[in-house]
Amino acid sequence: MSTHGVALASGAHGFLSPTGVEVAFLLVGLVTLGAAVLTVTTRQLVHAALWLVVALGGLAVEYLLLTAEFVAWVQVLIYVGSVVVLLLFGLMLTKAPIGRSPDADSGNRPVAIAVAGAAAVALVWVVVDAFRRTWIDLRGPVQGSTEVSGEMLFRYWVLPFEALSVLLLAALVGAIVLSRRGKENEAEEPRRKEEAR
Amino acid sequence: MHLIYPAILAALLFCTGLYGVLARRNAILVLMSVELMLNAVNLNLVAFDVWLRDELHAGQALTLFTIAIAAAEIGIGLAIVLLVHRNRGTADLDRLRDLREDETTDGTTGATDREQKAEAAS
The missing domain is CATH 1.20.120.1200 (NADH-ubiquinone/plastoquinone oxidoreductase chain 6, subunit NuoJ)
Known part of the structure; x- marks a missing residue:
């Protein structure tokens, strides 16, 4: 047909x-x-x-x-x-x-x-x-x-749709975890920078 | 409507994105090029879904999923780029060369390194 x-x-x-x-x-x-x-x-x-x-x-x-x-x-x-x-x-x-x-494009x-x-x-x-x-x-x-x-x-497509919401939640949590500093790092970082100098 | 119009537009958009990914130096511009490539794929999915008159509309469902995944990807990617910028002070892909092989020596150390890695792996 x-x-x-x-x-x-x-x-x-x-x-x-x-x-x-x-x-x-x-x-x-x-x-x-x-x-x-x-x-x-x-x-x-x-x-x-x-x-x-x-x-x-x-x-x-x-x-x-x-x-x-x-x-x-x-x-x-x-x-x-x-x-x-x-x-x-x-x-x-x-x-x-x-x-x-001038350097927007790489070599x-x-x-x-x-x-x-x-x-x-x-x-x-x-x-x-x-x-x-x-x-x-x-x-x-x-x-x-x-x-x-x-x-x-x-x-x-209900099941993939629900799985997608879980994926979005994981991405949200991942972005937050990536972008906030750990507390122990925050205390150590200035000291490390001074040592590097 | 002739099917090759959307198909050719999608192919050319994909290649534009490919050029951007390969040629751009700023990491955020590379992410923009990735978005262009994903959009080219979306256009293909919609066009073929409309052509086939699919009962399940798999093409449009996949397009919606691709859009959502692209949004998640751009969020995570920007978080990583911001972290790199905070740690290194630059978002230039050409300057992030910590994992390159050492080119200053004459190559023998690279070979021995590889042998050691092979031994460690075996």
């Missing part, structure tokens, strides 16, 4: 006649990709975090275009809302320089370009070769609304 459906779908779509959704997806994708490239290449550390906001927001719009509404809003809430704020806090707490820093930049370029060529080649004649059918009922997501999450 599936091969028949795919054949029908490929007959109904033209390769070079993009629909409105495709055009929107392409434009937002270009913005997202440009913001991602700026994130990894800019020399101003705080600007990298702000470009990351653009990239993650663009991805949220892509999720909306793919009719995954709930995932899109979770993306906005968690990534744009909290992860980027955490990253900015981290940048400020490690006293990252404001303005251009192995050519190797990184080579590896990333080779990976990009290989992945794009394989993906294009595999999914040249595949179309997503976006018509019909919305597949990622809150109702659908809640039903699948709490009907089929």
